[in-house]
Each structure stands twice: as C-alpha cells, then as structure tokens.
Amino acid sequence: MRAKDAYLIGLASASFFMSYFSRLAWGIVSTFSTLKPTIAEDSLVFSLFFVGYVVVQVPAGIVSDSVSPKYVVMTSLTGLAISSFMSGIANSMFIEYVASLLMGLSAGWIYPATVKLISINFRGPDLPIAMGYYSLAWPLSIVLAGATLPSICVLLGWRWSYYLIAIVSIVIAILYVPTRSNVRGGDARSSLNFGLLRNSDVIVISLSGFLFFMSYWTITLYAYKYFLSIGLNDYVAGFIYSLLALLGVPSTLIAGYIIRSLGVRNTLSLFEALYGVLTMSLAVITRELPLMVLAAFMGFIRFIITPANSTAVSRIGGELAGSVTGIANLFWQLSGAVAPVVASFILTRANYQLLWVVMGVVIIISA
Numbered sequence: 333m334r335a336k337d338a339y340l341i342g343l344a345s346a347s348f349f350m351s352y353f354s355r356l357a358w359g360i361v362s363t364f365s366t367l368k369p370t371i372a373e374d375s376l377v378f379s380l381f382f383v384g385y386v387v388v389q390v391p392a393g394i395v396s397d398s399v400s401p402k403y404v405v406m407t408s409l410t411g412l413a414i415s416s417f418m419s420g421i422a423n424s425m426f427i428e429y430v431a432s433l434l435m436g437l438s439a440g441w442i443y444p445a446t447v448k449l450i451s452i453n454f455r456g457p458d459l460p461i462a463m464g465y466y467s468l469a470w471p472l473s474i475v476l477a478g479a480t481l482p483s484i485c486v487l488l489g490w491r492w493s494y495y496l497i498a499i500v501s502i503v504i505a506i507l508y509v510p511t512r513s514n515v516r517g518g519d520a521r522s523s524l525n526f527g528l529l530r531n532s533d534v535i536v537i538s539l540s541g542f543l544f545f546m547s548y549w550t551i552t553l554y555a556y557k558y559f560l561s562i563g564l565n566d567y568v569a570g571f572i573y574s575l576l577a578l579l580g581v582p583s584t585l586i587a588g589y590i591i592r593s594l595g596v597r598n599t600l601s602l603f604e605a606l607y608g609v610l611t612m613s614l615a616v617i618t619r620e621l622p623l624m625v626l627a628a629f630m631g632f633i634r635f636i637i638t639p640a641n642s643t644a645v646s647r648i649g650g651e652l653a654g655s656v657t658g659i660a661n662l663f664w665q666l667s668g669a670v671a672p673v674v675a676s677f678i679l680t681r682a683n684y685q686l687l688w689v690v691m692g693v694v695i696i697i698s699a
Contacts, residue, residue, distance in 0.1 A: 343511065355378075363557065364482075411434070411438030416431075418430070448657065471580025482566050551611060
C-alpha cells in the first residue's frame with residue numbers, strides 16, 4: 333500500500349473514530365458527572381445525539397457525492413470540537429441536552445463522507461480491504477473509551493473527557509489540509525435519487541441494519557452501567573467494556589478477506605446471528621472471568637459486521653455511494669434514538685437480564 337493511500341485511510345478512520353468516540357463518552361462519563369443524571373436524563377442525552385445524527389444523514393450523503401468529501405469532514409470535525417467543548421462546560425442538564433444534539437448534528441456528516449472518500453480511491457478487491465482498515469476506528473473507539481475515560485474522569489475530572497475530544501477533533505481536521513481536494517463522484521448529482529429508495533438492496537440493508545443497531549446501541553450505551561450494577565468496580569467494568577471491542581481490532585483486519593470469501597450477504601447473516609446468541613448470554617453470565625471471555629468473543633464477532641455493512645453500501649451505491657450510505661445510515665442511526673427509549677422502558681419495569689434477552693432476539697431477527 334502506498335504511503336498516500338495509508339495516510340488517506342488513516343485520516344478517514346481517525347475521523348470516524350471521533351464521531352463514534354464522542355457518542356460513547358456520555359455512557360461512561362455520566363457516571364462521574366457532577367450533574368448526577370437519572371436513567372431518563374441519560375437516555376435523553378443519548379437520544380438527542382442520535383436525533384441530530386439522523387437528521388443530517390441524507391444531506392450528508394448528497395453533499396458528499398457533490399463536493400469534495402475532504403471539506404465535508406473538516407467542517408464536521410470543527411463542529412464536533414465546538415459542541416464537545418460546550419458539553420464539557422455544561423453546568424446543567426439542559427445545556428448537556430443542547431450540546432449532545434449539536435454533537436450529533438456535527439458528527440453525522442462524517443460517516444457518509446469518509447465512506448465516499450474510501451470508495452472513490454479504492455476499487456474492486458481493494459475496496460473491502462481498505463474498508464477493513466478504515467473500520468478499525470469502531471472497535472478502537474470502544475476499547476479506548478473503556479480504557480481511558482474512567483481514568484480521565486478520576487484524575488482530571490469528567491469535563492476533561494470532552495475537552496480532549498475537542499482538541500483531537502481540531503488536530504485531525506488540520507491534517508486534512510495537505511490531501512487532494514478535487515475528489516468527487518463522477519456521475520453524482522446534487523439531489524436525492526429517489527430511485528434508491530425503491531432499490532431492494534437499499535431497503536434490506538437499511539431495515540435489517542435498523543434492527544441490528546437498535547440492539548447494538550443498547551449494549552454499547554448501557555453495558556458499563558450494567559457491569560457496575562452486578563458489583564464490578566469502575567476499572568474492571570471499564571476493562572470488560574473495552575473487551576466488547578478489543579478482539580474487534582484483529583477481526584476488523586481480517587474481515588475484508590472473510591467478506592471476499594463468503595460474500596457480503598452471507599457474512600452479515602452468519603455473524604449477526606452469532607452476535608444475537610452472545611447478547612442473550614449477557615443475561616446469565618455474571619462472573620468476572622466468564623464475562624471477560626464473553627465480551628471478548630462478542631467484540632471479535634461484532635467487528636466483522638461493521639466492514640461488511642460499509643462494503644455493502646459502497647457496492648450497492650457505486651458512484652452514488654455517499655447517497656446510499658446516507659440513506660442506510662439514516663435508518664441505522666435512527667435506531668440509536670429509539671434504543672434508549674426502549675431500554676429505559678424495559679429497565680424501569682424489569683431488569684438488565686430481560687433487556688439483553690430482548691435485544692438478542694431482535695439481532696437474530698435482523699440476521
């Protein structure tokens with residue numbers, strides 16, 4: 333791989349990392365926050381991020397097909413930095429709500445634009461490999477969230493979690509400056525192709541993704557609190573939370589080869605079904621060591637699914653990869669606004685065990 337190709341993938345991946353890390357932060361930071369949020373307030377912060385994220389998905393896809401994705405990502409990272417700083421200085425939950433919404437509105441442009449950036453620079457058999465490296469951002473963001481945020485909150489205070497997100501976002505935006513700016517889709521148009529909404533592949537990847545991600549966001553946003561609720565201390569809970577993605581690093585690297593061997597559809601069906609069974613297992617496995625093994629295995633399976641989804645929308649979309657990504661990701665991220673509502677409903681009436689069983693069943697339906 334040429335150095336400039338590695339640089340491009342690295343920048344795209346780092347941008348994706350920040351869009352994901354920023355949405356994970358509250359799930360851990362809220363435990364240390366002096367604002368003392370309730371379960372309902374926690375859920376509203378999560379939902380508002382995803383509402384903002386969802387609203388911009390189709391516009392993000394259209395714009396990414398029409399202009400250089402480079403400028404889309406740079407602008408998004410700048411907005412993410414400003415909203416993260418606002419979240420850090422918040423002195424009330426209302427300000428935290430507004431900051432979370434703005435954070436989602438900023439971060440939502442990054443995924444369609446970076447997928448477009450990858451799809452126009454890598455073709456054929458190189459595409460799933462590039463998507464595999466790009467998708468490393470996802471497991472790494474979870475690993476580093478669990479490994480770093482509890483320590484940052486204890487040593488520096490919870491507000492510094494958001495200040496650091498703001499600083500890193502600005503640095504990544506600046507690193508885009510030397511990259512080429514004249515890359516865009518050759519046949520892309522600056523309006524939504526409504527024919528895409530009737531495409532059966534777009535419908536399937538969107539709706540099955542909605543079910544899968546509704547369950548996945550529930551795990552990601554509530555797992556840390558669940559681990560605390562069964563008696564684990566802050567650092568052990570953070571370590572097991574990181575394990576939910578740690579083996580995703582090697583699995584993401586080999587995912588491209590698995591996708592190329594099994595095909596996109598078979599990869600998604602097989603690994604989503606396995607992930608659903610493992611999710612239900614969270615309801616019955618509560619001892620530290622078995623829970624570590626389960627979390628690690630979940631991470632390995634989960635992060636074969638991510639590049640498979642990215643490869644699917646890239647291949648379905650072709651020159652309109654940005655628009656297809658925007659449409660599909662609209663449904664995927666809409667699930668993130670729904671998930672906290674569903675989780676809050678179950679948790680206030682039952683317990684985490686029922687939550688994991690329900691979410692596991694939903695994932696199997698998706699598969």
